[in-house]
Amino acid sequence: MGFPQLLKSQFLCHLFICCVFLVSGLTINFLQVCALPLWLLDKQLARRVNCRLGYCVSSQMVALLEWWSGTECTLYTDPQSYPLYGKENAIVVLNHSFEIDFLCGWTFCERFGVLGSSKVLAKKELAYVPVIGWMWYFLEIVFCKRKWEEDRRTVTESLQNLQDYPEHFWFLLFCEGTRLTQRKHQVSMQVAESKGLPKLKHHLLPRTKGFWVTVQNLRGKVAAVYDSTLNFRNNEVPTLLGVLNGKKYHADLYVRRIPLESVPEEETECAAWLHKLYQEKDNFQEQYSQTGHFPGPITSPPRRPWALINWLLWSCLLLYPLSILVSQLVTSGSALAILITVSVCCAVSVGVRWMIGQTEINKGSSYGNNKIPLRNGETVTLLNAPSDSI
Numbered sequence: 001m002g003f004p005q006l007l008k009s010q011f012l013c014h015l016f017i018c019c020v021f022l023v024s025g026l027t028i029n030f031l032q033v034c035a036l037p038l039w040l041l042d043k044q045l046a047r048r049v050n051c052r053l054g055y056c057v058s059s060q061m062v063a064l065l066e067w068w069s070g071t072e073c074t075l076y077t078d079p080q081s082y083p084l085y086g087k088e089n090a091i092v093v094l095n096h097s098f099e100i101d102f103l104c105g106w107t108f109c110e111r112f113g114v115l116g117s118s119k120v121l122a123k124k125e126l127a128y129v130p131v132i133g134w135m136w137y138f139l140e141i142v143f144c145k146r147k148w149e150e151d152r153r154t155v156t157e158s159l160q161n162l163q164d165y166p167e168h169f170w171f172l173l174f175c176e177g178t179r180l181t182q183r184k185h186q187v188s189m190q191v192a193e194s195k196g197l198p199k200l201k202h203h204l205l206p207r208t209k210g211f212w213v214t215v216q217n218l219r220g221k222v223a224a225v226y227d228s229t230l231n232f233r234n235n236e237v238p239t240l241l242g243v244l245n246g247k248k249y250h251a252d253l254y255v256r257r258i259p260l261e262s263v264p265e266e267e268t269e270c271a272a273w274l275h276k277l278y279q280e281k282d283n284f285q286e287q288y289s290q291t292g293h294f295p296g297p298i299t300s301p302p303r304r305p306w307a308l309i310n311w312l313l314w315s316c317l318l319l320y321p322l323s324i325l326v327s328q329l330v331t332s333g334s335a336l337a338i339l340i341t342v343s344v345c346c347a348v349s350v351g352v353r354w355m356i357g358q359t360e361i362n363k364g365s366s367y368g369n370n371k372i373p374l375r376n377g378e379t380v381t382l383l384n385a386p387s388d389s390i
Contacts, residue, residue, distance in 0.1 A: 021057075032053055059115060069244075076252065076299075084224075089171075090226045091225045092108070095202075095228075096180060120174075123143070170226070188204040200282045205275075211274050212267050212270045223260060233251075252288070254294035
């Protein structure tokens with residue numbers, strides 16, 4: 001292990017990164033609250049301001065992946081579609097198989113300049129997570145409870161609000177609804193069999209209602225669907241803790257641009273279209289597992305320096321007062337001051353570890369609470385049948 005890698009694995013480095021992220025994130029949250037009156041004066045200006053403020057938070061995560069861990073990102077895509085990325089609104093359909101797939105999606109956004117304005121369809125619980133969740137609230141992220149009866153109206157209203165959005169945006173959508181695990185895959189394929197749908201080897205069945213509602217409410221605003229399939233070389237299973245420890249991964253992302261007008265408007269036909277899309281995604285993943293690469297030409301979008309510059313600025317801004325504070329507390333000789341210092345460090349570490357825990361696969365949605373009947377008379381435990389839930 002070289003010295004840079006040894007340094008990246010040290011607790012004090014992790015603690016400093018966590019402190020910078022938390023303090024800067026909460027500062028951004030405070031600034032977003034202060035900017036609330038701007039919504040009454042100029043809604044579009046308020047949106048642009050929030051995009052920049054949100055970028056200051058999310059780009060730190062991208063900098064962690066790109067610059068701290070040094071993770072490489074290779075893009076497989078059609079050369080004719082490449083010039084359009086970042087210059088049009090799009091719905092990005094991603095597979096949900098890794099703990100950092102959301103972070104790779106953000107990196108994709110950052111490489112093409114739409115990170116600050118990117119949107120997601122996220123579970124309601126994330127709105128209460130400090131820094132990221134609160135930032136998302138001001139960025140008009142679409143939150144749902146994953147209960148169609150309750151979500152239909154609120155999700156539709158949130159999507160309609162994006163019709164006059166002033167910036168190019170990508171709407172990142174994980175149609176599987178939850179991360180892939182062996183147990184969830186087994187349950188999902190039982191549902192596929194019961195519904196007469198083709199089985200998937202590398203994906204869960206997509207939840208079609210959320211996709212259909214998104215497409216219907218963003219027609220006229222969004223130009224295309226970007227079908228995106230992610231995998232990692234050498235069969236690695238990356239984690240956010242691995243990234244924090246400076247572990248380098250190599251991500252391969254296959255992206256197809258599909259004009260939105262080719263997606264059927266009628267709900268049943270749209271659901272069938274999405275199921276077919278996931279069968280194709282499954283074939284792409286199978287090809288990757290057999291050959292180690294996706295089809296099509298390769299390109300490597302260059303890293304932009306802004307994420308690194310933003311992180312360095314926040315680090316420099318906070319390094320001096322943090323070091324002075326800790327120095328004064330420790331040199332004061334007071335046992336109480338030392339205890340407070342240690343307690344604050346532990347609290348920061350635990351707080352960030354808790355937020356990291358929200359990304360872990362074993363902390364995914366409770367995909368397995370209700371029983372649904374199958375054709376053979378048996379039942380299977382499942383929160384909601386994927387093809388019928390948001």
